[in-house]
Amino acid sequence: MIEFINVSKTYRTGTHALHNFSLNIDRGEFVFVVGPSGAGKSTFIKLMMREEKPTEGEIYVNGQNLVKMRRRKVPYFRRTLGVVFQDFRLIPYMNVYDNVAFAMRVTNVRRREIRERVPYILKLVGLEGKSKSLPEHLSGGEQQRVALARALVNNPPLIIADEPTGNIDPELSFEIVDLLSEINKCGTTIVMVTHEHNLVSEFNHRVIMIEEGSVVSDNRNGRYSAE
Amino acid sequence: MIEFINVSKTYRTGTHALHNFSLNIDRGEFVFVVGPSGAGKSTFIKLMMREEKPTEGEIYVNGQNLVKMRRRKVPYFRRTLGVVFQDFRLIPYMNVYDNVAFAMRVTNVRRREIRERVPYILKLVGLEGKSKSLPEHLSGGEQQRVALARALVNNPPLIIADEPTGNIDPELSFEIVDLLSEINKCGTTIVMVTHEHNLVSEFNHRVIMIEEGSVVSDNRNGRYSAE
Amino acid sequence: MSFGSFMYLFKEGFKNVWVNRLMSFASIGTLMACMLLIGGSLLLSLNVNTIIGSVEQQNEAVVYPNDEITDEEIRELDTQISLIENVTDVIFIDKDQLLAETMAKGDELAKAMEGLPLGEDNPLQNTFRLRLKDQALAVETKSELESLDHVAEVYIQLDLAETITSIKRAVSLSGFTIVAILVVVSLVIIANTIKVTVFNRRKEINIMKSVGATSAFIRMPFLIEGFFIGLMSALMAFGLLWLGYNYIMLAISTSRTGWIKTAYENMLTFRQIALQMFIYFSAGGIGIGVFGSMFFMNKYLKV
């Protein structure tokens, strides 16, 4: 499903975010990505959704070569992903409902389906009472859950979440990862960046640890194995 | 140092964020504020720095009545606080150094002092190599540490931090709270909102729990005591 | 794009006019202001041109027939002169009439005419007076007149004709130049406005891209927004110009000064040009609104 082959990414500022980064994630896996601040986790995610192009190496996601992908094809590729961004990326002038519905509208889904699906997903993340609120009128955790709802709403085969529980209390975080695990059981591949020890050890999933732009450990038993 | 007397806050959207909220924090205390998403923690902080005014009740911070404070006095009051915002609030066109230095420049500090103090603080939060970077070229955790550096740089008598470790790995988070504890030992009052169980239980500070806009528990032994 | 999502994007664009009202108002204000300037100067130059056109015909030409011409031949010559393309308002004035006319003026020469005899002995000459439609053709018309039978002499103030022609050319040239300058300046201003308003929304464009929106999908609401802003600006500019023009016309029509009255009679009424102006305004406003935002969005769509 996801294959990184000797990928390096150097930003225009000269920062080497990833070096010689190789990785393989199969269809249906649930992967935690951990690592210190600035290690390159978000860069890994940005490469996976083709927001950035690698400086070197090859990337395949959903069977597509992201390096060679035409610009016109990118939107259609992105619709096969559900991404929770670390900085949320909500559209400030759209309310919660419209922010979530937007991800469905871009795909030409029928309006009736949108009207049924969006409230269902908002309920799932505990935001049923906030659907008319603008992002600026939400708490940090509420905004994060809108971002999560938007990633889930299209039922994509691959969900990528960059610290989706950073602003959310432990109980709710646990519920969210539990929800993701349920979705994963139905065959959806999930890649989740997180800093929370407790979550990683409580759920027995594969853990990839990134440090200074490279994979330093890759463990299938749900344990950190720092140096 | 901080006194909330029967404070209620209803936003213009009609959301009741705090009801009948009363609290007393003494000079030199270290307080963790915990609670579920949307409970009113950030509202509590916004009231404390007079970004919002309460709908009802009285608030005293540093001996000043925030409800009656003249608008002209607000900037001078804010300089006595160091605030880490949940959404960072970095100035996008200033680099890391200037963002941190800005908080000193507003106070008429001598330039030499700024040139000495800012690199020292940046080193403390582990950003010595990023001082020339713009916020948009930083990772989430790096941005959060810039916000922290800016809150610390003026050596304020009161530090208010809204989830300052939400995007930071556990090891660094521990170090940061450790740093704050050291600062606290020199007499600085610290109020820190956090979701991280581990941090709260590891440091033996007072824990205030907010739920649905009210204080539901106030514990001096560093334990959560949810219902 | 399905009909459903077209309708959604249409509504979205309409809503955005209000959601981004600060910027919409700024754009409408700017666009409208520019249209007012262009429309105003267009009206001014059109009117100046028609007024100049009416002045043009003030240059009289005079044709002297032979002394021996008979009354019959005079009528014939009159017809022939009238048949010349560039000639209008032909009048025959016999020499007694001319004498009376000249005396009535009462200027320097009037004194000299005192006591001149009428009839056969009148030293003045029979005269055809006529006007030229186009002063630029004065020379050609002169030789055409000279080639007619029984014509002794043709008197046309060729230097005056040339002056009038060149004034006319200068006025319409400068009118055109002014309108052209205004159009260019307006485009600069409007381009800057659109650039800034699109720049303002680069983050949202980026977010839409990152959740899988195609460029066309993102463009649509901007397109609709540009359409409405252009249309509204055109409508308002048109309305204001109408009010302003009629107000000025009213002010002028009450003037007692002679030449202003004459000018007033030659001025265009707003109705005469309203439809055309409205079409230009709407087309211009909508075109600029739509293509301007398309153009400046491209940069942010390449993500």
Next chain:
Amino acid sequence: MSFGSFMYLFKEGFKNVWVNRLMSFASIGTLMACMLLIGGSLLLSLNVNTIIGSVEQQNEAVVYPNDEITDEEIRELDTQISLIENVTDVIFIDKDQLLAETMAKGDELAKAMEGLPLGEDNPLQNTFRLRLKDQALAVETKSELESLDHVAEVYIQLDLAETITSIKRAVSLSGFTIVAILVVVSLVIIANTIKVTVFNRRKEINIMKSVGATSAFIRMPFLIEGFFIGLMSALMAFGLLWLGYNYIMLAISTSRTGWIKTAYENMLTFRQIALQMFIYFSAGGIGIGVFGSMFFMNKYLKV
């Protein structure tokens, strides 16, 4: 505010012009465009006014002395006429001269003059020709002339004087109106531009406020930025106008048409108005840049 932080804020403002270059360029473009329009129309209306002023003096007045006037008295009358405030270019023309002149014109009346005798028997009259400085005072001047000794009759085309006066008034009024309209329209456009650019930075203003910056501290860089943008716009508009004006003057100066030549001689050179225009442009640009941003920032400073 200490000197150190003043210097910092000054540099900051200067830097911001570049940091926000997209918006700075847009503002400069808009401001410059507006100044060009205003400056251009000001130049045009100043020139039209001076040209009209020179046309004004084309209306000749004629004074007929008594028939019995002696040469001595003619010289005396000449001096007296010249002493009248509103009179200029007094010329005495004796009747033989007048006859020769009239014949030379060769128009309708010339034929009538053929064979008139010179000297004592010449039926024409001795004449003083003169011009009025201000046509608006034609009536007063006429009666002043009539009250002089040995004056038989005064002939002034009062209706022409009135027409010229009213054209002059209409031209300067419409020149003033056009400049005023341009100023108002420019202010609307510039206000919108500033509003949008300040709106663009409301978040940063907010952030600055929340870390304890006073309003004055936040304003300073905007003020400096507005100053530079205003100054640069003024400089560029001034330079472009200079180039453009001299280019047009050059084009006109090579024209062979008579009235354009006359007009050219009456036109202002750019140097004559350069200093004043430069002062107005700079003051206007800087004033608008500074006060405009101050004004629109207030809303976002009340946090």
